[in-house]
Amino acid sequence: MDNQLITYFQDNVAPDKSEVRQIWGIFWGQLKIFMTYRTWVVTDTFNTIVSIAIYYFLSLQVQPSQIAASGYGTSYLAFSLIGIAFANYLWFCINRISHSMQSEIREGTFETIASSPIRMRSYLFGQAARGFLVGLYYMVGALAVGVYGFNAPLHFEPAALLTSSLVLVFMVLSHLGLGIFIAGIVLVYKQADPVTFMVSLFMEFFAGALFPLQLLSNYPPLAIASELMPYTYALDALRKSLIQGATLASQDILFDLAVLVVYAVILLPLGLWSFNVGYDRIRTEGTTSSY
Amino acid sequence: MESDKIIQMLQEPTVRSKTTLAEKAKAFIVRDFKIYWTYKFWVVFDVIDIAILVATYYFVAQIITPAHLVAEGYSSGDYFTFAMLGIAFSQYVQNSVHGLTEGVRDEQWTGTIETILSSATSYRSYLLGASLFRFLYGTIILVGALGLGLLIGGKVILTPSTLATGAVFALLLVSGHLAIGAMSAGIVVMIKRGDPIAWGFTWLTQLVSGVFYPLGLLPWYLKWVGFALPLTYSLDGIRRTFMNGETFFDSAVLQTDLVALIAFIIIMVPLSLQVFAWAYRRSQRQGTLGQY
Amino acid sequence: MNDHSIETIGITKEYPGKEKPLVAVDHTDLLIRSGELFGLLGPNGAGKTTLIKMLCTLILPTEGTAKVGGYDIVKEAAKVRETIGWLHGETGGRALYWRLSARDNLRFYAYIQNVPSDVARKRIEALLEFFDLKREADSLVKDYSTGMKVRVMLARTLLPNPPILLLDEPTVGLDAQTAIETRKLIQTLNRELHKTILLTSHNLYEVEKLCERVAIINTGKIVALGTMDQLAHLIHEAKTVEVRLEGTDGEAATQIIQQLDLIRRVMMSERSGDGWIIRAEVSDLDSAIPRIANALAGNFRIRGISEIRPHLEEIFVKITEGNNHG
Numbered sequence: 001m002d003n004q005l006i007t008y009f010q011d012n013v014a015p016d017k018s019e020v021r022q023i024w025g026i027f028w029g030q031l032k033i034f035m036t037y038r039t040w041v042v043t044d045t046f047n048t049i050v051s052i053a054i055y056y057f058l059s060l061q062v063q064p065s066q067i068a069a070s071g072y073g074t075s076y077l078a079f080s081l082i083g084i085a086f087a088n089y090l091w092f093c094i095n096r097i098s099h100s101m102q103s104e105i106r107e108g109t110f111e112t113i114a115s116s117p118i119r120m121r122s123y124l125f126g127q128a129a130r131g132f133l134v135g136l137y138y139m140v141g142a143l144a145v146g147v148y149g150f151n152a153p154l155h156f157e158p159a160a161l162l163t164s165s166l167v168l169v170f171m172v173l174s175h176l177g178l179g180i181f182i183a184g185i186v187l188v189y190k191q192a193d194p195v196t197f198m199v200s201l202f203m204e205f206f207a208g209a210l211f212p213l214q215l216l217s218n219y220p221p222l223a224i225a226s227e228l229m230p231y232t233y234a235l236d237a238l239r240k241s242l243i244q245g246a247t248l249a250s251q252d253i254l255f256d257l258a259v260l261v262v263y264a265v266i267l268l269p270l271g272l273w274s275f276n277v278g279y280d281r282i283r284t285e286g287t288t289s290s291y
Numbered sequence: 292m293e294s295d296k297i298i299q300m301l302q303e304p305t306v307r308s309k310t311t312l313a314e315k316a317k318a319f320i321v322r323d324f325k326i327y328w329t330y331k332f333w334v335v336f337d338v339i340d341i342a343i344l345v346a347t348y349y350f351v352a353q354i355i356t357p358a359h360l361v362a363e364g365y366s367s368g369d370y371f372t373f374a375m376l377g378i379a380f381s382q383y384v385q386n387s388v389h390g391l392t393e394g395v396r397d398e399q400w401t402g403t404i405e406t407i408l409s410s411a412t413s414y415r416s417y418l419l420g421a422s423l424f425r426f427l428y429g430t431i432i433l434v435g436a437l438g439l440g441l442l443i444g445g446k447v448i449l450t451p452s453t454l455a456t457g458a459v460f461a462l463l464l465v466s467g468h469l470a471i472g473a474m475s476a477g478i479v480v481m482i483k484r485g486d487p488i489a490w491g492f493t494w495l496t497q498l499v500s501g502v503f504y505p506l507g508l509l510p511w512y513l514k515w516v517g518f519a520l521p522l523t524y525s526l527d528g529i530r531r532t533f534m535n536g537e538t539f540f541d542s543a544v545l546q547t548d549l550v551a552l553i554a555f556i557i558i559m560v561p562l563s564l565q566v567f568a569w570a571y572r573r574s575q576r577q578g579t580l581g582q583y
Numbered sequence: 584m585n586d587h588s589i590e591t592i593g594i595t596k597e598y599p600g601k602e603k604p605l606v607a608v609d610h611t612d613l614l615i616r617s618g619e620l621f622g623l624l625g626p627n628g629a630g631k632t633t634l635i636k637m638l639c640t641l642i643l644p645t646e647g648t649a650k651v652g653g654y655d656i657v658k659e660a661a662k663v664r665e666t667i668g669w670l671h672g673e674t675g676g677r678a679l680y681w682r683l684s685a686r687d688n689l690r691f692y693a694y695i696q697n698v699p700s701d702v703a704r705k706r707i708e709a710l711l712e713f714f715d716l717k718r719e720a721d722s723l724v725k726d727y728s729t730g731m732k733v734r735v736m737l738a739r740t741l742l743p744n745p746p747i748l749l750l751d752e753p754t755v756g757l758d759a760q761t762a763i764e765t766r767k768l769i770q771t772l773n774r775e776l777h778k779t780i781l782l783t784s785h786n787l788y789e790v791e792k793l794c795e796r797v798a799i800i801n802t803g804k805i806v807a808l809g810t811m812d813q814l815a816h817l818i819h820e821a822k823t824v825e826v827r828l829e830g831t832d833g834e835a836a837t838q839i840i841q842q843l844d845l846i847r848r849v850m851m852s853e854r855s856g857d858g859w860i861i862r863a864e865v866s867d868l869d870s871a872i873p874r875i876a877n878a879l880a881g882n883f884r885i886r887g888i889s890e891i892r893p894h895l896e897e898i899f900v901k902i903t904e905g906n907n908h909g
Contacts, residue, residue, distance in 0.1 A: 021694060288641045
């Protein structure tokens, strides 16, 4: 019995150090774990549909002229649907990294990862990739319910979809650093859900997910904060493409994309750096697990 | 070893008197406060969260037409006040339902639920105790949210009689939601999953109880779902009280709301305790009480 | 290069405390040779786990450092992680993904441990077979017993075939049969595959049986180190004589023994089956046995008188107690 097992360990195998394979491994494992939470998926799907219904009934009270003034068509449902669906998507992506970090620390699996040769970077990207894929399900679902269930007037032509997909990618990249930064906070404080929730509320508020940003112009500090949010630019581009059918030919969209790229270039290294600071700190404190 | 001393102590006969309810309540509040205090900076997040929500609807109110509110009988037609009351009170009760299910879930995780339920404390006292601190804390946040709302332009009619009427509605709202909380805690004990149910319930109440819009905008079937929830009556009552200045004595609508709430509580409190007891016994039988 | 040794050089870990810093590991020097099976013992909170976690690169030392497989645990952490396999048995399987099956846990671990897929597949099947997990390999770990979880953890540790194994309580929670098999496996890994193994255990019998050398750590310091024989010599007071008598009344004999001047104290005097056993600590072993035999001769029927070698357990208790009081 022993000897049979031993034979499998006698050969010297060269390790497969591919980073892509490591990221895939994390993604694969996390997705498998997610699949076991069926109740979650069902209730989340239900919640998504209900939340769209709420915005539909809210939209019945809104004066179309007020929305028209903002330059995004006349439908408040379309306006808020995009604002909320994409904000939720972002929140999902950002929250997933820190949330699974939290449970890995709680369950002791983080130590196994941290003592293995995998790069922390691969681990974080693998976690993020899972969030992006699962989040996509809810986001596409929300848009579909809005358009086919409540007649939100959105442009689903190939050019608009292509443009908005591109914006989506850069939106995610520009916020990934933030997600990794919050994961670093989780490492040190072991809990961050309240932080990510607050961040998402800030994003929704300052990017104008539910009201036209022109309304902030009377309050200069709020207006400035709004211009500093990367989500503001992503949302502008998404609304222009999905509500008005604007494409990459539009200068406004190119400008928004450029801003997102700048944020990605600044925030991503900053996020990874701060994560490493947090990682070294818990190794100094000896708190890589907490039970 | 010091085992002699322990043995000596255990040899003294224990007088087991029933702890009074007030003492137990105090024990639970102190315990929850101490646990909460270890996360003290969360208070900041809770306050900021509700402030952002209130601010969001301050701006949403500016693009909304008052016609639907007026048609529904909220005579001022002030959407911001309408939404502020709706959000503040629905958050208040949702926090408590969430709080209870999360609390139970946490105790299942850490295994303390087995310790408590195997002690001399009944599950009724446990449920009540576990929700006390949440409600206390929720009340503070509620008052803060309403204060902020009034500061940035909410208009309410505050007289001794409207305050008294509002307080009655708030109290009934809390009692009704304690029942819902106990029921969902029972489900949590059974299926070992907290958040999805509480969230599902949150979204459903927001849809049908008229948190963001008057009920007149809902199709009849959703309106009927709303009529089964205490938040619907309480919100209507609270809004009519503070926006229109109505009281129990002069408003037939408020009287209806009051009767509906009392009926809900009479039916739901015993029923939900039954559900919890059933779920609890079931997991006892299956031996899955402390499982995660 | 074939350096699979573990060497700590003045390694120290201090945690900030309320009044003064808490020293978990205190300037410890330890050399575990390549291919050695080494035991580390200590009471709870002695610093075993902190020391091992430092070797795993999970905790950074405050002072000093260590070399694992020739790599510095601070400067070459990535290399160290490729060299070690770590098992934390005390977690009772907490450190697994409970919502994955045993097979998926191992597959996942193969990814993050850089084990090529084809090799991983073969090894996973062999490990599942060895640890008797084949039948349940595809149900979720959350439904496993503690023993099964520990077996999955053991399998996971071995999967990447690391030359150095840090086994922190590897048999905790295992049933007797699996524990025996696991001990055999640990021995085989050491003897046939020449793995360097650092083992900690609360089961002193296990350490005594498996390890060539043992170190005892207490309040962060190595208080004793050596082979079992060397350690036994360390406690000179531990000279115990056992007297076995026929008949079930040993009280009178005990009194006689007690009065002999070279008897320090009688540790035990009780009935055993149809006979009686008396154990006593003596100051001089060589003269004690004939003196006792003489004193009892005539009045009692002696079955035997012999010296008792101290168990690791006694050594351990003696050393850690002495250390705490001194």
